[in-house]
Amino acid sequence: MLTALRQADGRKVQAGHSHRVHGPFRCAGCGQPALLVKGAIRVHHFRHQAEPGDCVRSLGESTQHRECKQAIFTALQATADVAGVELEKDIGSNVADVFAMIRGVPVAIEIQRSELPLDVLERRTLAYHAQRVHVLWVALAGEEIGFSPYSPRAWERWCHATYGGRVYYWTQDDELQPVHFEPHWLHTPAYTTRDAQGQPLTVGGQVRRSKRYRSPNHGERVAISRGFRPVVRREWSGGTVQVPQCSLYVDCQPAWWKPGESPV
């Protein structure tokens, strides 16, 4: 987590602007003691002094998660037409990683955490909708999303279905790389053998759709502050993916893939 409460006056402070002499600090979520971690390479942050239990503020946070959160926050703060930028803002039952009013639209940016189950994703998305806040789920690429076949995780499949065939991967500052996943076709090579009677028999040669792999198709990179718009979606179900009614923040570029492909 990048923010904590200063015990002396209860003010919410950022790790990047704090020094140990400003402490002690407490977690803004659970109120437990928080330690300031300053690093030359890592993003300055706070961590729970003891085991955090089920406090959502630090659940599944990785170094990459904190780096992304700090970079998006810093970029949005420096952008015209963006106001009220806040790190780790409480919104109803949610804590948005970054919140901002972008050209008057309330936007919650949620950065992927490891092991966030789909029912939690859905619950949080519903909670933002109830608060009339448009949510933008940002994925962190565990490996480079190039052009070779890729096996999207359940989380990415859910985002892909929810955002109409787009997953947003963070690149730098507030810039995201939208990726559409096309079906990946497996070719079984054909070869000729002989059947039981010794007659020539051609085997294979079929093309089938991989259940596991998709072919990434990259759109134009787009800045959160400039290239997105608010969208309200109805409840939707496709295949194994359930999408609740939701208020989303979706990039403005038209589909860059051939239409007619399944979004999941």
Ligand SMILES: [Zn+2]
């Ligand atoms: Zn806590």
